Amino acid sequence: MLITGARVAAGATAAIRRRFSVNDGLISFSPRLSHPQPQIDLSGFLILPGLINAHDHLEFNLFPRLGAGPYPNATAWAKDIFHPRHSPVKEQLAIPKTLRLLWGGLKNLLSGVTTVAHHNSYQAIFADPCFPVRVLKRYGWAHSLQFSPDWLSRFCETPSRNPFIIHACEGTDEAARQELRILADAGVLQDATVLVHGVALDRAGADRLAESRAALVWCPTSNQFTLGRTIHPDVLRSRLSIALGTDSGMTGAGDLWDELQEAASAVEAERLYEMVTTGAARILKLPVGFGEIRDGSPADFLVVVDDGQTPAEALVAERPHAVVIAGQLRLASSQFAAICRWPGIRALRPVEVEGRGSYLAAFDTRMLINETRVVFDGDLRLAGKAIAA
Numbered sequence: 001m002l003i004t005g006a007r008v009a010a011g012a013t014a015a016i017r018r019r020f021s022v023n024d025g026l027i028s029f030s031p032r033l034s035h036p037q038p039q040i041d042l043s044g045f046l047i048l049p050g051l052i053n054a055h056d057h058l059e060f061n062l063f064p065r066l067g068a069g070p071y072p073n074a075t076a077w078a079k080d081i082f083h084p085r086h087s088p089v090k091e092q093l094a095i096p097k098t099l100r101l102l103w104g105g106l107k108n109l110l111s112g113v114t115t116v117a118h119h120n121s122y123q124a125i126f127a128d129p130c131f132p133v134r135v136l137k138r139y140g141w142a143h144s145l146q147f148s149p150d151w152l153s154r155f156c157e158t159p160s161r162n163p164f165i166i167h168a169c170e171g172t173d174e175a176a177r178q179e180l181r182i183l184a185d186a187g188v189l190q191d192a193t194v195l196v197h198g199v200a201l202d203r204a205g206a207d208r209l210a211e212s213r214a215a216l217v218w219c220p221t222s223n224q225f226t227l228g229r230t231i232h233p234d235v236l237r238s239r240l241s242i243a244l245g246t247d248s249g250m251t252g253a254g255d256l257w258d259e260l261q262e263a264a265s266a267v268e269a270e271r272l273y274e275m276v277t278t279g280a281a282r283i284l285k286l287p288v289g290f291g292e293i294r295d296g297s298p299a300d301f302l303v304v305v306d307d308g309q310t311p312a313e314a315l316v317a318e319r320p321h322a323v324v325i326a327g328q329l330r331l332a333s334s335q336f337a338a339i340c341r342w343p344g345i346r347a348l349r350p351v352e353v354e355g356r357g358s359y360l361a362a363f364d365t366r367m368l369i370n371e372t373r374v375v376f377d378g379d380l381r382l383a384g385k386a387i388a389a
């Protein structure tokens with residue numbers, strides 16, 4: 001397949017009008033024109049790399065936001081909200097986990113995410129071609145110092161080529177502040193270590209993490225909801241590597257698009273672009289080529305309207321009209337579907353998202369809704385948004 005006419009992001013601040021081909025799920029800037037192939041004219045559009053969501057709990061995205069914060073730390077939040085025998089947790093947990101994971105994948109796809117880091121064990125369904133997005137496969141993890149007593153052995157068992165991801169410093173109190181010292185004393189602050197949240201960090205803590213080449217995942221709306229504030233501006237200004245994450249529907253405001261809007265009030269567009277593309281790919285130790293559009297990189301990309309902005313500006317201003325993963329069209333807005341003759345676009349299935357509009361997806365949302373309705377008759381919302389098919 002040959003893509004022509006569009007400007008293609010060459011980083012946060014530059015885009016070049018160039019054609020490229022998609023072969024075997026990879027991008028090539030040296031298309032073999034002697035071979036006949038479908039040609040797609042995307043004049044008037046800008047191509048951005050597929051986004052990387054560095055933190056989610058895919059099985060918890062039909063949940064409403066739970067809790068009445070602000071809490072001093074995440075442990076206090078968890079103790080307050082986890083009542084599995086009572087509504088609404090009881091009804092949510094009655095939905096089979098496989099369905100809940102699919103919903104989480106769909107949430108990510110709808111916001112332009114092509115790769116997500118799931119904070120729990122890797123599940124077989126993630127490798128199924130029907131799963132809506134890519135899920136990080138090689139990683140070590142622990143929930144947190146409080147809820148994973150074996151966190152140190154989990155860290156030790158994680159090969160250094162893989163990230164080790166743990167919720168940490170998620171609070172505003174002394175207990176949350178002390179977690180950095182505990183991790184440092186245990187020798188866990190290394191270049192593969194990824195702390196999620198870090199709200200308790202000050203500038204010295206951020207510098208200490210940066211020196212150890214550890215990284216942070218920032219989930220601004222989740223932090224605001226549970227703790228009443230997010231990470232300190234000094235931490236955002238430090239040299240620390242930071243990626244952006246949504247967390248789940250239990251605490252986050254929505255999907256990665258919503259998180260980008262919130263984060264844009266605190267960091268400049270170029271930094272934000274890196275947080276969801278190349279920076280996130282580096283932190284999660286994804287293979288070379290993820291988070292960028294270059295020769296040989298995975299054909300994971302977004303199609304947005306080209307208003308002449310830089311890629312970083314467009315990332316925050318334009319919702320994706322199409323999402324492509326491994327060269328396959330996974331999502332198209334109804335407007336895009338009306339004008340684009342992408343091979344196979346007619347086979348996509350409709351999905352309506354509250355506040356976003358009508359899409360076609362390479363995913364049977366109607367079937368997912370029907371299967372969910374067998375066991376759940378409550379208000380069906382995906383990370384806060386009503387969904388219909």
Ligand SMILES: [Zn+2]
Nearest residue numbers: 057119167247
């Ligand atoms: Zn989390």
